[in-house]
Amino acid sequence: MATLLVGGAAFVGITDQQDSVKIFMIIASVFWLVATFLYAQAATGTFGSTNSRKDAQEVTSEQAVPAAKGIIALVRTERDLIRWKTKQANISAFLAAITSVCVIGLMWLLDPATQSRAVVRIDSPGVSEVAAVCDIRPRTEFTATLDLTDLSKTFITLTDIQTRDCKNASELTIPTKWVAIVAVQP
Missing domain, CATH: 1.10.287 (Helix Hairpins)
Structure with a gap:
């Protein structure tokens, strides 16, 4: 297996x-x-190391x-x-x-090499939507883990979001167009 x-x-x-x-x-x-x-x-x-039959010789009793x-x-x-x-x-x-x-x-x-811990800043159209889902006052920055290859896709998934950033969810999938900047943490 x-x-x-x-x-x-x-x-x-x-x-x-x-x-x-x-x-x-x-x-x-x-x-x-x-x-x-x-x-x-x-x-x-x-x-x-065995002999073939062609090379075989008769063996006497001695x-x-x-x-x-x-x-x-x-x-x-x-x-x-x-x-x-x-x-x-x-x-x-x-x-x-x-x-x-x-x-x-x-x-x-180990997380895959493309997964990184980062601070994600969201543009104003998405701030109120995310605040409603997370049940917090509107925030523009979230600390989360994300797949950097998702930045080229339509949606980006933020995982392991800190509870101070979002009370109701530890994972958010948001449109990539809402993302203003991503600062990858070392």
Whole structure:
């Protein structure tokens, strides 16, 4: 599930994420790819040192025991290599899972890069409308979080509005034409 979330987020909305989230996404993806490669290697084995049937020679009874020991040694080497690759794949998958959880946590905790805390000044046509909705005396300035990309749209959504600025709502969607100025806070 984490792989799907990290992979999906890598292609959907990655430009909106903070740089730390992007870095963790890349690290998680690399760990998942390494784990997949190692699991595939462990599943297929190498078996590179066996002789083909053309090169097969008849074995005498005196040569049978050393030949059997050689085959057993080859099988043990293959087994040890498969165990090593599986262990490394398990470690990589574990690190990938931890990194994926970090990505999910960072995506949940950090606001997208386009979200900014700002002071928004509203023009006079919108002041009375907003004052009526917020049940306050008319104000021209609001401190809120907004998506800076919304400034090019018809409406802008102000979220996390301070209660002194609006008693009845923590989020307002207003026409962008009402916005006179936006001062982004550091």
